[in-house]
Structure formats: C-alpha cells, structure tokens
Amino acid sequence: MRSAGTxxxxxxxxxxxxxxxxxxxxxxxxxxxxxxxSGNKSREWWEVHPESDSSFLAD
Known part of the structure; x- marks a missing residue:
C-alpha cells in the first residue's frame, strides 16, 4: 500500500x-x-492474532 491512509x-x-x-x-x-x-524506522506495528488465519499476510 502506498498511501498511509489506505x-x-x-x-x-x-x-x-x-x-x-x-x-x-x-x-x-x-x-x-x-x-x-524500506529501512525506515516506525512505531506503527501490530501483532498477528495467534488464532488468526494469517493468509492475508501471503502477499
């Protein structure tokens, strides 16, 4: 995703x-x-729920 809002x-x-x-x-x-x-630092991150179907990460 190229837009922070998206x-x-x-x-x-x-x-x-x-x-x-x-x-x-x-x-x-x-x-x-x-x-x-990209090498940049960010404090915006989250954890994947352990029981989630993490197929959304496949991209």
Missing part, C-alpha cells in the same frame, strides 16, 4: 476482525521502533 484503514479493518492486536506493553511504555523493509 494502510491505516486496512489495519483498522484487520483489527476489527481480530486478525491484528495491539502489542501488550507495560503502563507508560512506548512501542519500540521497528525497521521496515
């Missing part, structure tokens, strides 16, 4: 259908930054 809508849909979860963090703890395929 990506965020897709993430919200996947979260609404319990495919993605917010990571469990201690109170006051920020999400650690991760390195994207």
């Amino acid at each position: 990506a965020r809508k897709a993430v919200e849909t996947l979260k609404a259908h319990n495919h993605l979860l917010e990571p469990q963090l201690a109170a006051g703890e920020k999400k650690p930054a991760v390195t994207c395929q």
Whole structure:
C-alpha cells in the first residue's frame, strides 16, 4: 500500500476482525521502533492474532 491512509484503514479493518492486536506493553511504555523493509524506522506495528488465519499476510 502506498498511501498511509489506505494502510491505516486496512489495519483498522484487520483489527476489527481480530486478525491484528495491539502489542501488550507495560503502563507508560512506548512501542519500540521497528525497521521496515524500506529501512525506515516506525512505531506503527501490530501483532498477528495467534488464532488468526494469517493468509492475508501471503502477499
């Protein structure tokens, strides 16, 4: 997805259908930054629900 808005809508849909979860963090703890395929750092990431059919990741 090339647009941040489109990506965020897709993430919200996947979260609404319990495919993605917010990571469990201690109170006051920020999400650690991760390195994207582009090499950029981002704090926007989620966990795949362990019981999810993760076939949506096949792309």
